[in-house]
Amino acid sequence: MSTQYEMVIGLETHIELRTETKAFCSCAVTFGAEPNTHCCPVCTGMPGAIPVLNERAVEYAIKAGLLLHCRVSLWSRMDRKNYYYPDLPKAYQISQYDHPICTDGWLDIPSGEGMKRIRIERLHLEEDAGKLTHTEHGTLLDCNRCGVPLIEIVTKPDFRSADEVTAYLQELRERIRFAGLSDCKMNEGSLRCDVNLSLRPAGSDRLGERAELKNLNSFQFAARAIAFEAGRQAAVLDAGGTLFAETRGFDERTGETFSMRPKETQEDYRFFPEPDLPPIVLTEETVARWESELPEPPASRRARYREAFGLNRETAEALTVSREAADAFEEAAGLTRYPRQLATLLASDPARLSQGAIPVSAAHLAALADLAGEKTIGSGTARELLSLLWREDQDPREAVVRLGLGKLSDPAALRALAREVIAGNPRMAEEYRAGKTAVLQALIGQMMRRTQGRADPGLSREALLSLLSI
Amino acid sequence: MREPIPDSALALSRALSRRELSAREAALACLSRMEAREDELHAFLTVTREEALAAADRVDSRRAAGEELPPLAGVPMAVKDNLCTRGVRTTCGSRMLEHFVSPYDATAVARLREAGCPLLGKTNLDEFAMGCDTGASAFGPTANPVDPARVPGGSSGGSAAAVAAREALFALGSDTGGSVRQPAALCGVVGLRPTYGRISRYGLTGFAPSFDQIGLLTRTVEDCAAVLEAVAGFDPRDATSARVFSEGVLRAVGEGVRGLTIALVRESEEEASPGVRRELLRAVRCLESRGARVDELSLPFLRDMLPAYHILAAAEASSNLARFDGVRYGFRAPEAVSWQELIRESRSRGFGPEVKRRILLGTLALTKERYDACYGRASRIRAATGAALREALARFDLLLLPASPETAWRRGEKRSPVALYRSDLFAVPASMAGLPAVSVPFGAEQGLPVGMQLVGRAFEEAALLRAARALEEENA
Structure with a gap:
């Protein structure tokens, strides 16, 4: 006998900010440029090169937070998230840990008949990594994306269906795009979304072991991955199995999720305050000004x-x-x-x-x-x-x-044209006179065609009628 | 035999502007001194002879054309090999960067190049500036010019030795926890660690960014002020660089110490060797006789600062040096088959033991389990002691203590890492609080130079150098 389950979903969404330059250097933010043409000692992690925070990235992050009704921190700071990966030039990501720039927001989404409020836990600023391309000759690194400013938006586990997730993403994307903060293209990676999903018996308020779903490159894929994963977890539970926390990928071809790594072996990122950057200190006035600039x-x-x-x-x-x-x-x-x-x-x-x-x-x-x-x-x-x-x-x-695009509305000219049309379509004229008045539309159409649509339809009709009734 | 050139940067500058000699002659004099002494000293890792002569020639032709030149134009310099120099390799004293050529100049280097200072070469250091005797360089140690059987201190030991041996008129170093002041003291030259933020760190391959500061090694206090004015100032590429004026320091140096209130740090008296203590007390008398008021002050937390410093600096280093992974530049283990192996092998073989020790220590200090007990606690000690130091400096203009508890020790003497770390005991307080500090030669212990240290308020290098100048006059 199968139990009824409720799915509990929280989202982590990464959005690349559309600032002109990167988060910590003056390289241009681009998409699709020749590899490694928009990078410098800072974003490629050369010895001695140090970051300087792009104020515009702070502005955009806070504007995004305001669009999501967040509380803005007037004091926040950047931290280092340390891990090794070949696409991360400094071997740490400059991010925010315990003092995010925005917290405690919400977004209302349509759900069922009414609206539902999704709570937002935090929004923080961080940098993107580079892009690896695996070829038969080896792996290539493109640093153009290194240091592109990102915001990460973390919701509370408030979603109960894939539809709610899609509705949230649509609302989020529309707001961010409309304010010009990002183009939010999932297929280009400027909006990326990780789904944390667990099941629990309907009516329970305890959270189950969750799977984090990654690599979801469209709203559709997100919805399909959620549907598959919920089914998979239910099947495991129904069979008396146990779930464990893990990170899972999504295969677009099969529509299935697959295990990438268990959560317990996940790294200790050794966060600590970024010593190269002073804290981000803002005034109420600045935040108010940014708020007033939002469309x-x-x-x-x-x-x-x-x-x-x-x-x-x-x-x-x-x-x-x-x-x-x-x-x-x-x-x-x-x-x-x-x-x-x-x-x-x-x-x-x-x-x-x-x-x-x-x-x-x-x-x-x-x-x-x-x-x-x-x-x-x-x-x-x-x-x-x-x-x-x-x-x-x-x-x-x-x-x-x-x-010469103006409408033809000279009665004499239209009358002459009508005469030509009637002469050219004697059968239609007969039919009309025999009481089949519907052919009038076809005759008006002929007049329009001969004038490339410039003939005034009302006056054309009058001209035709006056000739046909003779 | 070539004509000797003046000993100090400013004296040379005056001789150059009076055209008593050319910049080329000055550079050649330095290069021939290097030829004579480098085999013994090994202060330099790279000598840039052609580049130095070309730069000197440019200065000479500009002077010949009647151009108004900056004060230091034609004064040859040496640069610690952890400061990036475009087109000249920057090794950081490490196998990891043995063949690394930076695509850009550090801001401080660029400013001095613009001021017309020919670059003679890059000086030796403890690997990635981690050490205090230049013995941890991957390319062999440097000897102390005063007594080549002894260490020059470190980590800017190459820069200190080069200036002490008059191979260069001045040198840039870096000071994280004493790496400019301690070798300056051991080699008998002036070593300034300016206020954190005074000199841009852009291009300094630092290891602990919240402590790292570019420092100056010079033959005189006035030179120190002149070089400071040339390199200091806000840099948009360094978010921690300060928007403060750096002019007027040189002019103030000769104003004397009358009216200054100076605190003798009692704990430093207890921790110093007998000879160093004797010079410390003589320095007190010297300053008093020149009109300063000197009182004793106890800073009981002094000894707690060293371990806290080492935890914090190692933590930052563990992260800062993580970028040396063999992926984009630097030493790369050739036979690695996976990226994990590439990073592991490149780092295992590219780094020396002291760097590995600190990376491991720092990595541990930042793990979830230990963060609060190590990094968190050390941060709290830093905040509290820094506040106490600033509070003391609200009552006194300057703090006086030796730059190093002892004079240069013998090379090859076995010391544990912790015993070596103790050498920075007196240097670390200014580093922890980001305060300016200078070491000035003052007396000797058994023929070996002693360095006296003054610590001042943030951005008040002028007061610091006024007192240093007084001690320097007494020492002459």
């Missing part, structure tokens, strides 16, 4: 947009894909009489919106929305113009004139 979170913006402009959920989501997109929309919305048209227009290509900075000025976006709202141009033309502006920012009013 309004995307969820609240979505609610506001839907309320103010009557947008649907998809449109609001597309506009809040990034802070740049949302800011560009808001600025342009303040300049146009047709914010709703603007929203629809921008949201028509969500992929383009998500690619960082918006290359069109707010004034031009607003002018384009005006043109569409006034029906000077049709919606298809508006989308084409937006693409044009995206490639080369310009005044859409001038572009309309220069490219």
